[in-house]
Amino acid sequence: MSGLLDGYDAVLLDLDGTVVRGAHAVGEAPEVVNELRKAGRAVQFITNNASRAPEEVAEQLTGLGVRTTPEEVLTSGQVAATLLESLLPAGSAVLVVGAAALVAAVRSVGLRPVAEAADQPVAVVQGHSPETGWAQLSEACLAIRSGARWIACNIDPTLPSERGLLPGNGAMVAALQTATGHEPTVAGKPARPLLDTAVNRIGAQHPLVVGDRLDTDIAGARAAGLDALLVLSGVSDAVAALAAPAEQRPTHLAADVRALRGPLDKTLIQPRRGWRVEIDQAANCLLLSSAGAGEDPLDAVRTLCAVWWEEHSGSVQVRACDDTAVTALETVGLA
Numbered sequence: 001m002s003g004l005l006d007g008y009d010a011v012l013l014d015l016d017g018t019v020v021r022g023a024h025a026v027g028e029a030p031e032v033v034n035e036l037r038k039a040g041r042a043v044q045f046i047t048n049n050a051s052r053a054p055e056e057v058a059e060q061l062t063g064l065g066v067r068t069t070p071e072e073v074l075t076s077g078q079v080a081a082t083l084l085e086s087l088l089p090a091g092s093a094v095l096v097v098g099a100a101a102l103v104a105a106v107r108s109v110g111l112r113p114v115a116e117a118a119d120q121p122v123a124v125v126q127g128h129s130p131e132t133g134w135a136q137l138s139e140a141c142l143a144i145r146s147g148a149r150w151i152a153c154n155i156d157p158t159l160p161s162e163r164g165l166l167p168g169n170g171a172m173v174a175a176l177q178t179a180t181g182h183e184p185t186v187a188g189k190p191a192r193p194l195l196d197t198a199v200n201r202i203g204a205q206h207p208l209v210v211g212d213r214l215d216t217d218i219a220g221a222r223a224a225g226l227d228a229l230l231v232l233s234g235v236s237d238a239v240a241a242l243a244a245p246a247e248q249r250p251t252h253l254a255a256d257v258r259a260l261r262g263p264l265d266k267t268l269i270q271p272r273r274g275w276r277v278e279i280d281q282a283a284n285c286l287l288l289s290s291a292g293a294g295e296d297p298l299d300a301v302r303t304l305c306a307v308w309w310e311e312h313s314g315s316v317q318v319r320a321c322d323d324t325a326v327t328a329l330e331t332v333g334l335a
Helices: 029-038 054-063 076-087 100-108 134-145 169-180 193-202 214-223 238-242 257-261 297-311 323-332
Strands: 010-013 042-047 073-075 093-097 112-114 123-126 149-152 158-161 164-167 207-211 227-231 252-254 275-280 285-290 317-320
Touching: 010 193, 029 042, 029 257, 042 054, 042 193, 042 207, 054 073, 073 076, 073 193, 076 100, 076 123, 076 149, 076 193, 093 100, 093 134, 100 112, 123 134, 123 169, 134 169, 149 169, 158 169, 193 207, 193 214, 207 214, 214 227, 227 257, 238 297, 252 257, 252 297, 275 297, 285 297, 285 323, 297 323, 317 323
Parallel strands: 010 042, 010 207, 042 073, 093 112, 093 123, 123 149, 207 227, 227 252, 285 317
Antiparallel strands: 158 164, 275 285
């Protein structure tokens, strides 16, 4: 186990799509987390999902085989509440659009949660809740239009579940953006507060961020100056990774968190042994061929990203130059 998390003293793990998918664990994630802890690596779970309190998340993880304390969980709801506390006088009314966990987080910092614009809230905080509907959004719309500060716990447009991708808090935030013409302050990833809080909480010097979304997990890591591992077990896929803008590019790429068991130099996005990539400038196309030892399809993706990112960005077509390359592209969804 000595090779676990080489060079990093802690891991900041996203939850939805990385460790869990709805009520279920993603693959062998529980076993991997337990192995990391046995190897002496600090683990902090960081989630943009504000619908559950740390105690609830810890209970779920413990039930899945990862004994977890609430102190090892940090949610965007907690960070949003702390941000509001720094901006508002004690006892200020805050209209909460979200779950009971977000209401409790707001109350825990000495602010007064309310549910109607008639209560004259000085701020609105919005987090994911499956119960959010037109009535709740209408109250928030009126408050924001009347001058209330607006804090969004996160702006993820989708939420991974065991049934597939469902509407996330960002979809509801977008409805209020359209209705009010205002933009919220964001507490969760890709903004820095959540990651900075997690790093400070565990005193990490060189943590690795692990997540499944380029636009939140990886962009947040980049904004905070941290290395990041993109896992393809949730939202972002190989196509999105190849087209990622500079501010969303991960340091490492893997299928899932099982990669944390092995030497992380194997997951670095750089030209990998066994694959050759050339750029056809005229056709705006990448040409992939096997160099005789190309066995890992993800090494093909790492090589493609390294070559394309060196001087380019945006979407690009990929063509296979031999049968091994054809199989690799089909496997990773780049065919």
